[in-house]
Amino acid sequence: MFEPNPPIDLSSGKYLKLWQGPQHPGITGNMSLELITRGDEVVDCKTHVGYLHRGFEKLMERRTFIQNFPVVCRIAVPEPTFNEYLYAAVVEELTGIESPPRAEWIRTLNLELMRLASYLMWLGGIGAAFGQSTVYQWTVTHRDYILDLFEEMTGARIYHMYIVPGGVRGRLPEGFEDRCRDVLNRVEKLLHDVEKVLFNNVVFKTRTKGLGHIPKEMVDPYGITGPNQRAAGFSRDLRKDAPYLVYDQLEFDLITATESDTYARSWVRYLEMHEGIRMLRQCLDRMPQDGPFQAKMPNVLHWEVPAGETYIKAECTRGEYGYYMVTDGSEYLRRVHVRGPSYTHAIALMEKLAVGTNIADIAGLMVSLHTYPPEIER
Amino acid sequence: MSLKDLISPFYVWQRAFEKPYTQKRPIEDRPGAPRYRGFHMNSEECIGCGTCESICQNHAIDMVPVEGLEQRAGDSGLRPRFDYGRCCWCALCVDICTTRSLHLSNHYAWVTEDPDAFHFTAGTDAMPWNQNSLGYRRDDDYHLLVHDRVEMQALSAEESVAGFDEVMRGYTEEEAVLEADRCVECGICVATCPAHMAIPDYIRTVRKGDYEAGLRLLYETNPFSSTCGRICTHRCETVCVMGYQGDPIAIRWLKRAIVDRVPQEKYREILGDEVEENGKTVGVIGAGPGGMSAAYYLRRQGYAVTVYEAQARAGGMLRYGVPSYRLPDNQLDKDLEYIRSLGVEMRFNTQVGRDIPFTQLLDEHDALFLAVGLNQPSALRIAGEEHPRVLSGLRVLDDVASGKDPGVGKRVAVIGGGNVAMDAARVSRRLGAEVDVLYRRRIEDMPADPEEIRESQAEGCTLVPQAIPVEIRNASDSNQVTIVWGEAEMVADDKGGRPRPVLQEDRMHEETYDCIIAAIGQGGQIDFIPAEFRDRIEFKWNKFVPGDYQQTGLEKLFVGGDIANSRADAISAIEDGHHAARGIHRFLSGALDG
Amino acid sequence: MNTVEEILDFAIDREQQAADFYSNLAERVSSAWMKDMLLGFSKEEMRHKGKLKSVKLGDKLLNADQHVQDLKIADYTVDVEPAEDISLQDALIVAMKREKAAYRLYSDMAANIDDPELKSLFLGLAQEEAKHKLYFEVQYDEQIMRDN
Missing domain, CATH: 3.50.50.60 (FAD/NAD(P)-binding domain)
Structure with missing residues (x-):
């Protein structure tokens, strides 16, 4: 498991080298897999990244602390909110600013809505990868309903730029709670339909069961987190193990499985969507209706953050997402490092899991790891 | 494999007749949400402070002059121009806008054949969304700036009436830093300050705790910083952009915060005391803020300066007109002492016209600066x-x-x-x-x-x-x-x-x-100017009307202070003195013809 | 004075006298700036004279009904002598009191005459003088009582 794949003699004429990506038109695009195949069996895989490198970590060193908050959301396109939250949390920790309780609830609502939207897109992805593109149409439509909610809450559908150091940027719009509940009901109903169409589908079951098995002992050495880890039988979740925001006040169950294959990972995510809806309903019912949503801030134009360093992590859809930041007391940060789960999952793990699979299953396997290439390359 | 797994997927027909949620743009119009961050709008309240330009992380905003804009005090005359090749619609510019003139409309789709159209001055250029009432506005309870002033400790009314102690007690270092931190460094105040002091720059030195650099900045334009830090009419604060949504920066108190932290003994070390004599001599009539300011800047340039003062002490109205609970004598002396220490000669109890004729001064000196003030x-x-x-x-x-x-x-x-x-x-x-x-x-x-x-x-x-x-x-x-x-x-x-x-x-x-x-x-008294010169000097009502560089038609005579400006405050007199000093220097080096 | 022409000539003559009064005083005063100012007053009177001359040629006078503000400053200031060492303050007092006297003169004349055309001419002249007085009162308000 930890040894390199055995060397392959390409000149033997038994093998074919096949590139998948980087122009792959799916959710797995923007990175590429260099596959060595024998027939339609994959015998070796090398992962290549670097096609989407925008240098965010470096860009952030040249911007003031307030100027960075519109930057960070771009690090993970389908899931910007986790970046916004973690950046805010890191700056708040280093400055000693505490965001008020109302903001903490709104942030939690935001993160869970984001998780639901992100999972919906993934759910479509896994369906499409195994020939169920109807599911993709359904889920992306429902994701649009959630993006509508984001649009009215934050002013934008994708790059919300809503969670800022100190709190959030505005109160919830009038009547938002009702519209949000309505969307949750619709998504819940959809999930039941998807269960019938996708998870109880003989084709899906046959193709995904046993595909991309991650042995339990591989999990920690490969830094596997999130649903990929929980599907391998680990009950670990930062929302339970190191609660942040208001997660310690919410009731939700930790979903695990033991089979650790593509089906198990998909099923864990499916059940987590239900847990997410449960948490969102609690947020809507219990969040404070008034009070400040922003801490008292200094003048952000020349905001000097005291010298220090910190690492803050949160559970995103793919696992542990973390921000490490070093400051030197100036108006600019000294160094920031973003730890995204896609990095570990998509590069090292994929090379191992691909060996022995079928070419037709490669896309589905990648989706089952739920990686976002923009987040691999900060 | 179960039978259920074969049949269940056919459930997909259940949703086969659902209508698509996708919009058919451009046939169907879909307005953005009420809070949508679309194209920029700017209203008439904009005063061109440029804070939007400072905060924009993409450099998408340039402050540009706008034709046909009416000139007014506290307005830079510039307006933000947006480059949509750079803008990322984060709306930080809206959040930071000091006058709340800047908004985003909920208009987000715009098609035009002209690529330059995506580079426009919001609010000034006619745009299809200029009348939009919806779009992103900053929430009332969300602030990126600090609107409340740090109040200065003061004697209570009972304590202050009991004597002549200074009422305002000064900022502590911590208070000064907090107050200085509020400044957005737009520089709108600089144009309004009669002396055009480097206000944002010296406020920054307070924030950084570098009071020596602060003092040097103050003395570039104002040798009465301890005085002005207490009794200035602070016109700067009336235009301070922070005043639009909260309290203007306490600019005057921050000036005082610098001076209060530099002991008098260190002035010569920090500001220097070397004067390279240039062999020319200038007479100054009146030892008030105008006269002493001229004396300071002239002396710095190497002129031998003699100040003629009718009273027994220097300071003019600052000493005889401003009570010590507003300006303690030792603070005025702090300013005056440093000026005198550079070698300015003082002739007290010498009233021009009574003790010494005006013509004699005119003969003895290469140039004269007159700032006798309004004392009648x-x-x-x-x-x-x-x-x-x-x-x-x-x-x-x-x-x-x-x-x-x-x-x-x-x-x-x-x-x-x-x-x-x-x-x-x-x-x-x-x-x-x-x-x-x-x-x-x-x-x-x-x-x-x-x-x-x-x-x-x-x-x-x-x-x-x-x-x-x-x-x-x-x-x-x-x-x-x-x-x-x-x-x-x-x-x-x-x-x-x-x-x-x-x-x-x-x-x-x-x-x-x-x-x-x-x-x-009050009025002025200048009967000591002999009738022979009167035709060469211009007056309006009871004031001199000086030309460029405070010069009068009598080429050697420069005038300033209350007797020559309509504002009649210390800071204007100080600026007149500084301005005249520059004028005299140019005049005596042949760069200014009479 | 029974014709419009005669009345206007009388008024024109009065303005000339006033102009002469100020220019004579300007020659006598010792202060440099007072001279300029008094010459300015004199010019102002000459301007009034010019206005009346153009009335003679057909221009309209101020309508007698038009309201001219009376600040009543001239009413409560003391009389001052136009001496050589006259100050700006006193010069303004002299000026506004002179205009006030002229206003009174024309108002009285209007009261004592029955011919409606001549009556309205006198009232018009009175209004002109009231306007001149207001000018000096405003200057007094602005220049002398800056702080009051």
Whole structure:
């Protein structure tokens, strides 16, 4: 498991080298897999990244602390909110600013809505990868309903730029709670339909069961987190193990499985969507209706953050997402490092899991790891 | 494999007839959410402070001049131009906007053949969304700036009336940093400050705790920083952009915060004391802020400077007109001492015209700077004014400054609403009198500084607005005096000036006081200029009208201060002095022809 | 004075006298700036004279009904002598009192005449003088009573 794949003699004429990506038109695009195949069996895989490198970590060193908050959301396109939250949390920790309780609830609502939207897109992805593109149409439509909610809450559908150091940027719009509940009901109903169409589908079951098995002992050495880890039988979740925001006040169950294959990972995510809806309903019912949503801030134009360093992590859809930041007391940060789960999952793990699979299953396997290439390359 | 797994997927037909959620743009229009971050809009409240430009992380905003924009004070004349090739619609510019003029519309789709159209000046260029009422606005409870001023510790009204101790106690270092932190460094104030001090720069030195650099910056434009840090009329604060949504930056107090932290002994070390003599000599008439400011900058350039002053001490109105609870003597001396230490020669008790003829000065010096100020109190010119219990405000302040008792008695009426009137009233309070202040207009029309008005009220002075004195009579007690005054109605001025009071002859009042202090205004006295020069000097009303660099038609004569500007405050006099010093230097080096 | 022409000539003559008064005073005063100012007053009177001359040629006078603000400053200031050492304050008092006297003169004349055409001419002249007085009162208000 930890040894390199055995060397392959390409000149033997038994093998074919096949590139998948980087122009792959799916959710797995923007990175590429260099596959060595024998027939339609994959015998070796090398992962290549670097096609989407925008240098965010470096860009952030040249911007003031307030100027960075519109930057960070771009690090993970389908899931910007986790970046916004973690950046805010890191700056708040280093400055000693505490965001008020109302903001903490709104942030939690935001993160869970984001998780639901992100999972919906993934759910479509896994369906499409195994020939169920109807599911993709359904889920992306429902994701649009959630993006509508984001649009009215934050002013934008994708790059919300809503969670800022100190709190959030505005109160919830009038009547938002009702519209949000309505969307949750619709998504819940959809999930039941998807269960019938996708998870109880003989084709899906046959193709995904046993595909991309991650042995339990591989999990920690490969830094596997999130649903990929929980599907391998680990009950670990930062929302339970190191609660942040208001997660310690919410009731939700930790979903695990033991089979650790593509089906198990998909099923864990499916059940987590239900847990997410449960948490969102609690947020809507219990969040404070008034009070400040922003801490008292200094003048952000020349905001000097005291010298220090910190690492803050949160559970995103793919696992542990973390921000490490070093400051030197100036108006600019000294160094920031973003730890995204896609990095570990998509590069090292994929090379191992691909060996022995079928070419037709490669896309589905990648989706089952739920990686976002923009987040691999900060 | 179960049978259920074969049949279940056919459930997909259940949703086969659902309508698509996708919009058919551009056939169907879909407006953005009410909070949508679309294209920029800017309203007339914009004053071009450029804070949006500073915060934009993409450099998508340029402040550009706009044609046809009406010039006004506190407006840079620039407006933000947006480059949509760079903008990321984060709306930080909206959040930081000091006047809240900048918004985003909920308009997000715009098609045009002209690529340059995506580079426009919001609010000025005609855009399809300019009338949009929806779009992103900053929430009322969300702030990226600090709107509340750090208040300075002050004596309570009871403590301050008890003596002549300075009322305002100064900022602590921590308070000063907090207040300095609020500044957005837009520089709108610089244009309004008569001396064009480097305000954002010296505020930054407070924030950084670098008071020596701060002092050097102050002295570039103002050698009366300790004084101005206390009693400046702070026009800068009236245009401060932070004033649009909260309190303007306490610019004056921050100037004081710098000076308060540099001991006098270090001035020469920090600012330097070397003067390279250039062999020329300049005479300065009047040792007030204007004269001494000119003396300072001339001396710095190597001129031998002699200052002629009628009084026994330097400072002019700052010493004889401003009471020590606003400006303690030692603070004024701190400023004056450093100027004198550079080798400025002082001739006290020397009144030009009386002790030394004007023509002699003109002959002895290569150039003259005249800043004699306005020291002649205007008379009431109403019947009975010659009553011995009618005093002038300037005389009362002068007496107090010189340590004499002006003998105001127990019940005083002050006539006037300027700073002299307020000071005369507050001084009388400190001398134990009850004080009524009679003023012809409304309290909001008073030319005195708002804080002087506020503090005088706090100290127990009674303000009687819209009261016009018409006659002064003998009272039954010869040590008292009776004033007759009538109520005034305010009428609008046709030509747009301040409203004018009109006496209502049917509403007259009579009141008896121990004394009446008249402080209705001051005029100047320049009869010492011989008639032979008069045709070469231009006057308007009672003021000089100097040309460029404060020069008069009599080439060697430069004028400034209250006698030559309409603002008649210390900072304007200081600037006149500085400006004249530059003018004299150019004149004497042949760069300025008469 | 029975014709419009005669009345206007009388008024024109009065303005000339006033102009002469100020220019004579300007020659006598000792202060440099007072001279300029008094010459300015004199010019102002000459301007009034010019206005009346153009009335003679057909221009309209101020309508007698038009309201001219009376600040009543001239009413309560003491009389001052136009001496050589006259100050700006006193010069303004002299000026506004002179205009006030002229206003009174024309008002009285209007009261004592029955011919409606001549009556309205006198009232018009009175209004002109009231306007001149207002000018000096406003200057007094602005320049002298800055703080009051």
